[in-house]
Amino acid sequence: MKEKILLIDGHSILNRAFFGIPDLTNSEGLHTNGIYGFLMILFKILEEENPTHLTVAFDVHAPTFRHKMYEAYKGTRKPMAEELRQQVPVMKQVLQAMGIHIVEKEGLEADDVIGTLSRTCEDRGLEVTVLSGDRDLLQLATESIKIRIPKTKGGKTEVEDYYAKDVQERYQVTPEEFVDMKALMGDTSDNIPGVPGIGEKTAAKLIGKYHNIETAWEHRQEIRPERIANLLTENWEQALLSKRLAAICTEAELAFAPEDARMGDLYTKEAYALFQRLQFKNLLSRFDLPHEETDLEAGFVRLTGKQEAEELFQKAFQSDRVGVVIQKDAINDLPLFAGRKEIAGIGLCFSDDQTYYIEIGKEMEKSWAMDRLRKLSGETKSLAMFDIKENLPDFFPKKQEVCFDLMVAAYLLDPLKSRYSLEEIGREYLELLYEEEKEEGRKWITCCHDAFVAYQAVPVLQDRLKKEQMEELFRKIEMPLVFTLYDMEQNGVKIAAKELKEYGEKLAGKIRQLEEEIYEEAGEKFNINSPKQLGVILFEHMRIPGGRKTKTGYSTAADVLEKLALDYPFVNKILEYRQYAKLKSTYADGLAAFIREDGRIHGKFNQTIAATGRLSSTEPNLQNIPVRMELGRMIRKAFIPEQGFVFVDADYSQIELRILAHCSEDEHLIAAYKEAKDIHRATASQVFGVPFEEVTEELRRNAKAVNFGIVYGISSFGLSQDLSITRKEADAYIKGYFKTYPGIKRFLDDCVSQAKEKGYAVTLLGRRRPVPELTSKNFAQRNFGERVAMNAPIQGAAADIMKIAMIGVNTRLKEEGLRSRLVLQVHDELLIETKEEEVETVKRILEEEMGQAVSLRVPLEIDINVGDNWYEAK
CATH class of the missing domain: 1.10.150.20 (5' to 3' exonuclease, C-terminal subdomain)
Structure with missing residues (x-):
């Protein structure tokens, strides 16, 4: 098998990656998007090319020949972005750690290095692949030198491949003539001025005929149209300069031997450590290194006996702060039990030097372990957990006020993140890097890591909350809210399945009626849900003006149709059809899938998603129940209270x-x-x-x-x-x-x-x-x-006020021993499933807790209604 070398234009690919990937930074504040993108491209090309040798060439920061020539002509080149500049030395560190050969020389740009190396390697019988975003390198293409140019198309990166014949086919010039073509057409991205007014087609035609700019100059009197001849004459010096700028040196003095570039194992310990530091978590799986126990892991202790676990809990009872992780494993994939998890173990940390894992099994019953955890929550001053609400069905603390939810704290400090985890908290606040263990016998190690982070991160997060003046917000609103939301999820809301089914049938009838009317007016049957078919019907068959054609057909987006609906009743029917179809699929059919055996929907309320502080609802989304259309509002009739109860609905006014x-x-x-x-x-x-x-x-x-x-x-x-x-x-x-x-x-x-x-x-x-x-x-x-x-x-303050009201209402309902319960919160509205004889008491509680949640310069007004279903109460 013939040996092959891959030559990479380092700055070119790093630059492309930098602008192609959203900004990334690690916990040190180092920008890493260029490095990450470079590595992703590198791995892809390595898999495709399977080279035996690999070299990356870089420009040298000292002014090169081209820099000096360009500055003499037209000032300095555009400086490199600082966020990219700081990634260059780190990129080189990564390549060196991977054992990848790097070549750079003062006075030479990367393409001159590549030009020289490609010819040297070709002469020595190697196949050569060059990877660069710079099309100047096409002049190097031969039958054994392939140039690969990444380009973005349709939001995706594709790679164009060029041997000599491909250059000729694409540009109608040979690789040698490509330099002269660039001299005429120029390249603003590479600071080659060219001849103003001459584009790619004209340049290709001239060089295809005369082969170089010198011959074209000699025959300038023959060139037609005359305008092109004049442009060449007026800009001749610039054309010569452009040729010198575009020409790549292939005979530079470089100390290089192909053996220097022979590839070895890229996935070294040094590279692994750098990938960790750079926080390229999804690239770590490429490494197959033997696991080495860290100093931290040396302090991890696994317990399987009840006696030693009891002794551990006795020590924990004396601690002021404890980090707790309840580890769960999926136990069944069958449809009836899918997603159900059982407790596998407990991570416990209350000191800097040791972390414990208590394994749940035959010798350690779950009930006993949960009982000891509950007692612990009554003894310690601070019990730190991640996503406490998720653990409350198994473990409900004796004292809620000692609980510290790390997920909620991390959310308050950075509400723009899409997700939170203990691993990320450890990395960001403790500079601790670790991977989730996938092997069955090592999962307890991850649990210990998480428990250690839970313990160590509390004072760091507390200091940050205090510094950013959100400690009171965390303690008095966000933490009590965790338990209020849990109560609401446990309460759930009852659904009249029969009413829901009838509602779905009513929608289905309306949808069928609209379908028939639409087909009749259109004069044919078509798929109303297909934007492509609908676009053809509207803007071609029915000739409705205002069609906006895209690559995939006419746009039938809501904003387009809403404008047309004012003048065309047919379009209004399309919009109605879409609304009814959405109501049926999302609510009539969708809600039915979430009804549990008790006849109630127990949705989830999330407090760490919206950046403004608003709550969100999932599984299902009950905050999105339609209110604008009457038929949409009627879905609320399916939400009913238990027998002997009514709904009391309270809504903040404006x-x-x-x-x-x-x-x-x-x-x-x-x-x-x-x-x-x-x-x-x-x-x-x-x-x-x-x-x-x-x-x-x-x-x-x-x-x-x-x-x-x-x-x-x-x-x-x-x-x-x-x-x-x-x-x-x-x-x-x-x-x-x-x-x-x-x-x-x-x-x-x-x-x-x-x-x-x-x-x-x-x-x-x-x-x-x-x-x-x-x-x-x-x-x-x-x-x-x-x-x-x-x-x-404004929106954040409204969310805060509603949270205070929710906590107050829920607390009062319990403290006064009422059977009424808070079941839903939708933006500015609370829904209470109220015992009939407790209606007046619940109204009073709502008025007091909602009306006095905060003191404003204007009164907080609350609208309260009572009904036998949510529709009537609203």
Whole structure:
């Protein structure tokens, strides 16, 4: 088998990776996206090429021949981004740790190194593959030298391959002539000026005929059209310079022997350590290194006997702080039991030098171990766990106030993350790196690592929370909320299966009716759910104007159809069809799948997902129950209380606008709320200059859109879309609004300026929402950041207030020994399944706990309704 060398243009591929992958940083603050992307490309090409030799060439920071030539001609080249510059030396460290040969020489650019090495290796009988994003290297292609150029197409990276024949086919010139072609057409990405006005096709045609720029110059009088001849004449010196810039040196003096580049095992201990430091977790699985026990693991102790476990618990009872991990394993994959997990062991840490694993089994019953954990929660001052709510069905602490949930703390400190784990907390706050053990006999090691992190991270997280002034928010709101949400999940909400089925049948009938009407008007049957077929029907067969064609066909997105629906009833039917189909699949059919044996849905409420602090609901999402369409609202009829109970529904009235009034201190808005005026009618009166009594429903509706839109930083364009008015009219509405309520304008401007200065927005109760978009180079992203900076303090404060109310209501229901229970929270609304004789008591509790959750400059108003199902109560 012939030997092959892979030559990589280091700076070119690193640069491509840097701009192709979103920014990544490790716990040291080092940017790593370029390095990570480089490695991913490297591994892919190695698998495809299977080379015997490998070399990476880098530019040298000292000015090279090309730098000097270009600077003499037209100033300095664009400097390398600092985030990329800092990755270059680390990239070299990684390659050296992997045993990969690196070549660089002062005065030479990487392509000159590659040009020389490719010819040297070809002469010595090796096959050569060159990987670079620089098309200048196409001049090196021969029958045994292949140039591979990565390019992005459709959001994916593809690699183009060029031997000499491929260059000729693609550009109509030979590799040798490619230099002259570049001299004419130039390359702004590589700082080759070329001849202005001559593009690729013209350059290829000229060089294809004359073979080089010198011959073309000699025959310039023959060149047609005359304009091209004139361009060459006027820019001849620039063309010569461009050729020198584009030409790659193939005879540089380099101390190189192919044996220096022979590949060995890339996955060394040194490389593994660097990958860990760089936090390339998903690349660590490529290493097949024998496990070496770390100093930390030397302190891990595995216990299987009850007597030694009891002695351990006795020591733990005396500790002020304990880290606990309850390890669970899936025990069955059968449909009936899928996802059910049993406790396999407990990780326990209460000192710096030892961590314990208590194995649950024949000698150690789960009930005994959980009983000892419960006693421990009554003895220690701080019991640290990750995602406490998930463990509460197995272990409910004796004292809730001693619990410290690391997931909740990590979320508060960085609410923009998509997920949290003990491993990430260990890496970010303790600089501790470890991998999850996959082998059955070593899973207890992971549990010990996690318990150690749980123990060690508490003081670090506490200090951060204190420093960022969120300790009280964590202790008084987020931690008590964990147990309130658990109660709600356990309570669940009852569903009338028969009612739900009838609702689904009603939707199915409406869907069939709409299908028939749509087919009749279209004049043919088609798949209404197919955007492609629908686009053809709308914009070709029915000739409706306004079609926006994309690569995959006409766009039939909701925003496109909503505009057309105003003038075309047929399009409105399509939108209706989509809404009913969504209602049926997501709610009528979807909810039925979540009903448990007790006839109730026990969904999950998540407090570590939304960056603003709002709660979210999953399995199923009960916070997304439709409210705009009457048929959508009717789904609430399927939500019913137990026999002898009714639903009491309490809803904050305009809470975000009231928070805005408080925060902005705008005297007009505060006065309107204190006088208990219809706030939207009052706004319409002020903004549109109409007496309060003469405000029409349309004016009130427009004022309502402005009121709520302002909270979300709405633009004149957004308001014009919402109200179907011109952008100029919308702009006048917004300006009129700010003139009426000048305090709001000042407050929103302050929100943006403070977020720009500090890097985050903050709520009344101190919750922080980072706004990195404000520093983006992208205009649209910065605009989005400004809207976030305006809205986060308001929406976040509303979320905080609702959380305080939920905790208060749930606590009062229990303390007063009521059978009524909190079952749902949807944004600004609480639903209580209430014993019939306890209705008045529950109403009083709701008014007190919701109304007095915080003290604002305007009153918090609560709407309370009672009903035999959620529809009636709402």
